Amino acid sequence: MKLKEWGMPDWGEKPGAIRVAHVYPGTYKEAMASLGYMTIFSKLNEAEDIVAHRFVLDSPFSLEEGLPLRAYGLIVVSIHFDLQIPLILKYLASQKIPLRKEEREIPIIVGGPATWNPLPLVPIVDAVSIGEGEDHIADAVRGILEHRKEWTHRSVVNTWVKNRAEFARHDLSYRPPAVVSETTAYGRRAVYVEPSRGCNFGCRFCLIGWTKRPRRDRRLSQILDWIADGLENNGEKIYFFASDILGHPHMEKVLETLGEMNVPFSLSSMRYDRLTDEMLDVLRRGGLKSITVAPETASRELKARINKNIPNDGIVDLAKRAKRKGFRSLKLYLLFGIPGETEGDITEIIKLVKDVQKTGINVRASVNPIIPKPHTPMQWAAFPGIDYIKSVNKRMEREIRANTMNPKRAFIQTIISMGDEQVGELLLHAYRDLNYAHWISAAQELGLDLSRYLRESRETPWREIADTGVTDEFLHKEWEKIQMGEFTPPCHERCSLCGVCFP
């Protein structure tokens, strides 16, 4: 693959260094838009005794040297979504890397948001680096090479999760170099910047909200340096990634400065309540033509159940104001399959979208079923069922022309998200094809009853392995609040003593 990149540091000669293949389970363009992947890549290469080279799914060879995976001493994989796990297995198999760890010479370490439940990976990988990896990925690489033979099937997974204090939160003092590529998933020569990490709001379905809480902001000078480096490296647009970008106290100033410099920017998503008239003006001056917000649902009852309280009339008002200020479209993220949901709740979502459409702005609605995530209060929620998802999808597509998710994909994603070691065996049997019938017959061959991963109040074995800092007691209380429809305030209004900041 021919690369056109600027700003990649020269990490120098390292005779005798550990050679790491760092794999992203997506295309080159997606890898270059992944701050998590590029952060770990830089951290590995900054270590004096490690050399890491990039692998992406659209190239069988390393981007740096043009060599196959087997030419490296160790493989590190960053996994961001559950459905990337089958993709990575396919890639490893295509490179003739045995998938079962006991059949393989070369060790594999995985990390990233989709590894907060590491159990389905137990038959496959040698170690899981859980949590924010900047501070411990180099030690994990050294540790696995030194101790791999002593580690047992189960304790290997625990190796990197046993000490909560060690891995729980990175202080954001580190930022990756502002490498710019000619081509990335979100645009040409984009500079990716993370102004903050985590979130204060505690939406009960959100993995990031429960594994990276509370929100931590980067220093203004660090953000400005990051942007300046990116522009110097031929960057043409700044793309900000975070759960609550506009919650950063200096973000308005940063965006205003970019507007004055005529540097276009884009934001991954925005909280509705941050979008004042002044902020809309700042965003327009930065060249934004579209806004994305996530009301998720529309009835008061369900807002309380998911702990996200965005008023419907506020969304309609935002659409009017955005249209007046010249924005072309408003993208809405919506959810269904919330415990206690009724037909009337679905009708209310449709009504909300229709009300927004009436303002005249171009509306793009994306409607997805809840996929229960480990360590969130929704980890005890039932999978809503393929037939139910199909029927809601039909209404959403017909009545508001929404984009929807394939129900059978949602089923497979839930099995992986809520899986255990036996789901790891299922993955090994079924990874080649995400076809539903194929997965069902593979489960039957293994004698695996899939209903236990789908039902309400399922077992949550990942809680014994990975520690997010949130106590079991707090999670149970939040699950009760889902049943009762009660809100919990965000961290900046009142600390609810979840266990993270004051263990």
Ligand code: SF4
């Ligand atoms: S301890 Fe309090 S402030 Fe910290 S994350 Fe939990 S609820 Fe938020």
